[in-house]
Amino acid sequence: MLGDPVRRRILEVLAHGEQAAGTLADVIGTDFGISQPAVSQHLRVLREQGFTQVRADGARRLYAVAPAALREADAWLDQFRGFWEQRLDALGTELARGQHERRRRVDGAARSDGPPDGGQSVGA
């Protein structure tokens, strides 16, 4: 769902306030080089999955963020907060001790490929 960069971008734009479908079609369409129907289809998915809500303004359709579904994602992430807090705590402790012994992890284990890579990977 939110694995799609177009849909993530749409939500980012909507994070600044509601927007007409046409504006989104322009902005997003230009950004990604896709057509008005393509954007409209993404809007439909976001709408049907509860990520956005729409209201009519004359012939226009104004889209806005509807946080319910996003909160679900947030709630899911809760399960993992322990992990990074733990990790941050460990880091904090290390820093507090004055990070002299910068011990490198030398487990004989083969770290498999794939760098964590800065790329976007948010998503449902």
Next chain:
Amino acid sequence: MLGDPVRRRILEVLAHGEQAAGTLADVIGTDFGISQPAVSQHLRVLREQGFTQVRADGARRLYAVAPAALREADAWLDQFRGFWEQRLDALGTELARGQHERRRRVDGAARSDGPPDGGQSVGA
């Protein structure tokens, strides 16, 4: 990415502690009725996207949650927290209070190229 229920489930299992690939193949494979290679392929994706880390234990591969990528998702969701806080306020703060009092700011990765529209304030 995390739109895939198999991958979400794998992470949920790993949230309880590291697990061998084989155990995951059994558990997840049974849960979803898919084969060992299928699970292995999901593990590869999770690994390559930085959601898990692996270490070798003899012939086994022990997978564990690697929170970096998940934190990225969390940071992304930050953009929208303003929306649901606002909405919960509208519904009555009391009910909401218990739910999100533990929330902490981590770090914003927001983009901004907002539309000319006067936006709402986000991400607080």
Next chain:
DNA sequence: TACACATATAAGACTTGACTTATATAAGTG
């Protein structure tokens, strides 16, 4: 009413993704 604008839907081509079975690689065991 007629026409133009704003947006959605339809239908089909093309791409991506998630499986399958078969097999390769690497480590443990006798």
Next chain:
DNA sequence: CACTTATATAAGTCAAGTCTTATATGTGTA
């Protein structure tokens, strides 16, 4: 070394997703 266990990769199939163009629907306006 031969055999088994543990896991990954390869190759192919099929479904799902994402586009495209064409067109329908609904609204504002002369």
